[in-house]
Amino acid sequence: MEQCPAMITIENLSHTYPGTRKMPPRTAISNLTLGVRDGEFAILSGPNGSGKSTLFRILCGMTLPGSGTVRVGGFDLFAQPAKVREIMGVVFQSPAVDKHLSVGENLRIHADLYGLKGTDFIRRRDGALGWTDLDGRLDQKVETLSGGLARQVELAKVLMTDPKVLLLDEPTTGLDPMSRRNFLAALHKLQKERGMTVLMTSHVFSEADDVDRVAIMREGKLLAHDTPIALKAMIGTEMVVVHARNTEALAARLRADMGLAVRCIGDEVRLEETENGESLPLLERILERYRADISSISIKQPGLDDVFVHVTSKAVPDHALALELRKAAS
Amino acid sequence: MTGMAPVAFSLAKREFTRFIRQPQRVLGTVAQPLLFWLFLGAGFGGSFRPAGMENVTYLEYFYPGVMLMMMLFASIFSSITIIEDRDAGFLQGVLVAPVSRLAIVLGKVLGATSIAMIQTLIFTIAAPFLGLHLGAGALVLLLMGFLLTGIGFSALGFLLAWGMKSTSAFHAVMMVFLMPLWMLSGALFPIGNVPGWMKAVMLANPVSHALVIIRAPFYGGPARLFTDTDYLLSLAVTVAWAGLCLGLSMARVNRRERGV
Numbered sequence: 042m043e044q045c046p047a048m049i050t051i052e053n054l055s056h057t058y059p060g061t062r063k064m065p066p067r068t069a070i071s072n073l074t075l076g077v078r079d080g081e082f083a084i085l086s087g088p089n090g091s092g093k094s095t096l097f098r099i100l101c102g103m104t105l106p107g108s109g110t111v112r113v114g115g116f117d118l119f120a121q122p123a124k125v126r127e128i129m130g131v132v133f134q135s136p137a138v139d140k141h142l143s144v145g146e147n148l149r150i151h152a153d154l155y156g157l158k159g160t161d162f163i164r165r166r167d168g169a170l171g172w173t174d175l176d177g178r179l180d181q182k183v184e185t186l187s188g189g190l191a192r193q194v195e196l197a198k199v200l201m202t203d204p205k206v207l208l209l210d211e212p213t214t215g216l217d218p219m220s221r222r223n224f225l226a227a228l229h230k231l232q233k234e235r236g237m238t239v240l241m242t243s244h245v246f247s248e249a250d251d252v253d254r255v256a257i258m259r260e261g262k263l264l265a266h267d268t269p270i271a272l273k274a275m276i277g278t279e280m281v282v283v284h285a286r287n288t289e290a291l292a293a294r295l296r297a298d299m300g301l302a303v304r305c306i307g308d309e310v311r312l313e314e315t316e317n318g319e320s321l322p323l324l325e326r327i328l329e330r331y332r333a334d335i336s337s338i339s340i341k342q343p344g345l346d347d348v349f350v351h352v353t354s355k356a357v358p359d360h361a362l363a364l365e366l367r368k369a370a371s
Numbered sequence: 372m373t374g375m376a377p378v379a380f381s382l383a384k385r386e387f388t389r390f391i392r393q394p395q396r397v398l399g400t401v402a403q404p405l406l407f408w409l410f411l412g413a414g415f416g417g418s419f420r421p422a423g424m425e426n427v428t429y430l431e432y433f434y435p436g437v438m439l440m441m442m443l444f445a446s447i448f449s450s451i452t453i454i455e456d457r458d459a460g461f462l463q464g465v466l467v468a469p470v471s472r473l474a475i476v477l478g479k480v481l482g483a484t485s486i487a488m489i490q491t492l493i494f495t496i497a498a499p500f501l502g503l504h505l506g507a508g509a510l511v512l513l514l515m516g517f518l519l520t521g522i523g524f525s526a527l528g529f530l531l532a533w534g535m536k537s538t539s540a541f542h543a544v545m546m547v548f549l550m551p552l553w554m555l556s557g558a559l560f561p562i563g564n565v566p567g568w569m570k571a572v573m574l575a576n577p578v579s580h581a582l583v584i585i586r587a588p589f590y591g592g593p594a595r596l597f598t599d600t601d602y603l604l605s606l607a608v609t610v611a612w613a614g615l616c617l618g619l620s621m622a623r624v625n626r627r628e629r630g631v
Contacts, residue, residue, distance in 0.1 A: 056630035066631065098628075101467050107630035123372045126469035139456075141389050153381035154468035156373035167580025198464070 048206055048238040049077040049100070054109030056095055056261075069095035070261040072104065079256075082232050084238045084249045087258035088353050093242050096258070097210050100240070101131045105151035115207055126308075130204030136195040138183050141150070144194055145179035151198040162201075172227050189220030189325045196224070208231075208240040213248065221245075246346040255345065259353045272348045279320045281312040283327065284337040291334050295327070375474045382405045382465070382478020383485065386449065390486045400445050400490050408437040411559075421561050435586035436558025439520065439607065441491045442585070443553055443578065446521040449483030450528035451541045473622040476617060484521030491517055498589070509588040512596060516584040519609045526616035533623050552578045570604055577612040580605035 060066035069092040077083045087093045100111065102122045111118040113125045133139075138147045148169075152162045152320045170176065173193040183191055192212060197332040199207065209228075213221040225248055232239045241248075248254050249269060255265040265272055285291040292310045295301045304311050312323065320340040328338055390396060412430035419429035456462040465475055495513075498505060505513060528545075555569070556578035562570060573579050574599050583605035587596055596602045 053404060059631050069630075103463070103466060103627060105627045105629040123469050126467060127372070129467070131464070131467045133460055133463050135460035135463075137460045137462075139385065139389075139461045140394065140459065142385065146385075146388070150381050150385055151464065151468075153377055154373060154470050156377070294588075 046079050048079040048081070048114060049075075049240060050110075050112045051075045051096075051100075052110045054096075054099070054106050054111065056099065056104070057093075068261055068331040070099075071115060072111070073258075073261065073263055075256055075263055075266060077238055077240050079238055080236045081230070081254060082252040083241070084252050084255045085240060085242045085258065086244050086246075086249065086255060086349065087362075088244070090260075091258040091353070092261040093258050094210070095261075097208065097242055101129070102126065110233055128205040130202060130207045132192075132195050132199055132207070132209040132212045134214055136191050138191065138194050138198070140184040141182065142189075143180050143182050143199075144175055144186075147183060147194055148198060148201065152201060155202045157201065158244045162351070165201045165203070166197075171195040172200060172231060173197050174223075179290035187214050187220075188223070192216065192220070192224060196227070203235070204237065206238045206240070209239070211242050211244075213243070213245060221248075245348075246349060249345045257349060257352050264352050265348070269345055272345065273342050275348065275351075280341050280343070281320050281324050281327070282334055282339050282341045283310040283312075284308060285310060285331075285334050286336060287334070291331060294331070294334075298330070372469050372471060373474075375471050375477070378470045378474040379477035379481060382475065383482035385483025386452070386479065387485055389452075390449070390482075397490070400441070400448075401493055404437045405494070406439045407440070416605060421564055423563075424561065427432070428501075431503070431563075433559065434497070434503070435582060435589065436556070437555065438491050438494055438517075439558055439578070439582050440553055441494060442487050442517055442520045442581075443524050443549060445487035445490050446483045446525035446630050447528035447545060447549060449486045450479055450525040451532045451538055453479055453529055453532045454535055454538050454541065466624075473617070473621045475624055476526065476529060476620040480522055480525045480617065480620070483525035483528070484518060487521045487525070488514070488517050503589045505588065506592050508593040512593055513585065513588040516581070516588065516609075519606075519613050520581040520585065523581070523609060523613035523616050526613065526620050529614060530620045530623055533620070552576055555579070556582045558582055564583075571577060577608060580608040580612070584609055 052074050054070055055068070056070040057066050057068045057166065072098070073092075085096065095104065099106050100113075100118070102118060105119060114128045116124040116128075118128060131132050139150070142150075148166050149162075152158075157165060170179075173196060175190060175193055175197060178186070178190070183194055186194070195212075201253065212228075213224055216224060226355075228239065228241075229251065231237065241252075252269065254266065254268055255272055257264050257272075265275070267275075283291065288305050288308060288310050292303050292305050295303045295310065295312075301312055304313065318325050324338055324340060328335065373433060408430070412428075412433050415433075416429045419432065424432070453462070456465075495505075532541055535544075553574050555576050557573060558578075562573050562579065565573065583602060586603050587599070587605075591599070
């Protein structure tokens with residue numbers, strides 16, 4: 042993995058929106074450096090106003106930054122935008138389709154924009170549709186499709202041109218959980234099969250667990266950028282989660298008998314902030330004494346949403362600092 | 372980069388497809404100028420007696436002016452769909468495609484021009500009833516006049532609409548900007564009998580020159596017109612205007628929002 046060449050290289054990128062009479066200038070990105078490796082599935086995340094949308098607009102060539110460089114597939118994005126457009130596919134948050142036209146007509150226009158013709162077009166179109174649930178809907182107008190299917194038209198469009206790099210801007214916004222899951226499953230499978238480099242903005246963390254790397258931004262700066270496992274390890278703790286028939290009673294006994302600081306959350310009894318390596322012996326001890334009361338027991342890693350809250354919360358000025366504090370305390 | 376012509380053609384075809392799927396739009400844009408022409412033509416008919424035009428009825432005088440109006444308004448109002456394209460997301464997909472920025476402008480402009488030409492051509496059915504007869508050569512010149520006018524003014528519409536937030540703002544601008552240009556083009560009254568200052572404005576108005584190249588084919592074939600310096604001057608102005616508006620539109624599309 043380390044040897045993989047970079048597909049997207051962002052160096053010292055800064056962007057400030059020029060002020061107007063009514064609004065002072067606003068810095069959206071400040072001195073950001075970030076790389077996405079070839080064939081990697083990366084997620085770019087951050088709270089609203091963190092600069093990720095601005096970064097997205099810069100990456101797809103719609104906005105020029107104040108300073109810094111971006112190279113995509115070896116081409117300078119600002120000097121050779123046409124070269125980059127040829128290898129890049131973009132899925133926007135509001136689908137870039139004409140709702141008044143049919144699915145087939147939309148795909149035809151997109152093919153024309155990328156110079157796909159004749160049997161090559163038909164082959165690629167049918168190949169792309171194979172990834173979607175749009176079978177037999179070529180003549181249907183996009184405005185009559187559900188939100189999930191309209192998003193799939195957008196995906197099919199992009200896939201026809203076989204991009205090396207795929208950028209997606211919160212592509213699952215507004216989709217129901219099932220459509221969201223299907224969309225992501227197709228995306229993951231595609232990415233592996235075609236070896237595409239995927240960079241997706243998202244703040245839904247259930248989407249981030251099986252990606253290669255996650256970048257988290259806040260106030261235009263990169264706060265964390267690592268694999269989901271490494272990010273979760275950054276928080277450094279595990280928790281023991283127990284499901285029981287009567288959680289309150291079990292919690293009371295755990296507190297009284299074993300002196301544990303447990304919390305009841307929903308139908309779970311949680312032992313949070315267990316240091317690494319302590320969880321398993323603890324689990325065994327609990328299981329030994331209360332086996333009859335327990336329906337399930339597990340060790341849980343903190344989720345990425347825990348990491349997100351940890352890293353981006355205003356109370357923590359900088360995650361590096363937070364780690365320092367943690368080390369000092371322990 | 373994908374070739375320019377197929378991209379422009381594909382985008383223009385999209386405009387046309389959308390247009391013919393909205394029959395109300397076809398009816399509205401043809402009916403309004405037709406009523407304008409009939410009512411104003413009938414109303415002013417009795418009092419229209421400009422020097423040197425004794426045997427021209429107002430209905431006939433106003434006829435090319437109404438055609439010009441149809442070309443102007445239909446092409447400009449078709450190109451404002453760029454605002455809708457941007458809001459609905461379609462435009463983003465085009466902007467990130469490896470296509471020439473000129474192809475994006477031409478797609479919209481040629482689509483809008485062809486829509487306007489279809490509407491205006493329906494109106495040419497009235498010509499024989501006015502005793503106006505178009506030969507084959509004159510018809511070609513008339514179509515060329517429509518085409519150049521359409522390109523110039525739909526490119527102007529594109530340029531103005533590109534940075535606008537809403538279509539209602541565009542309508543307001545067009546009413547205070549486009550309507551006077553049309554009124555001062557010689558469409559409603561001849562350029563000869565007006566105060567000096569107004570004559571200067573009318574001569575500088577690109578719409579006046581578009582009117583000249585639309586009106587002239589009804590009164591002369593290519594052999595006569597290509598030796599007429601007034602016609603050639605207006606033709607040159609209209610071509611230059613179209614080139615200027617296309618160039619400015621392309622530059623506008625090329626100009627990306629820039630940070631500091």
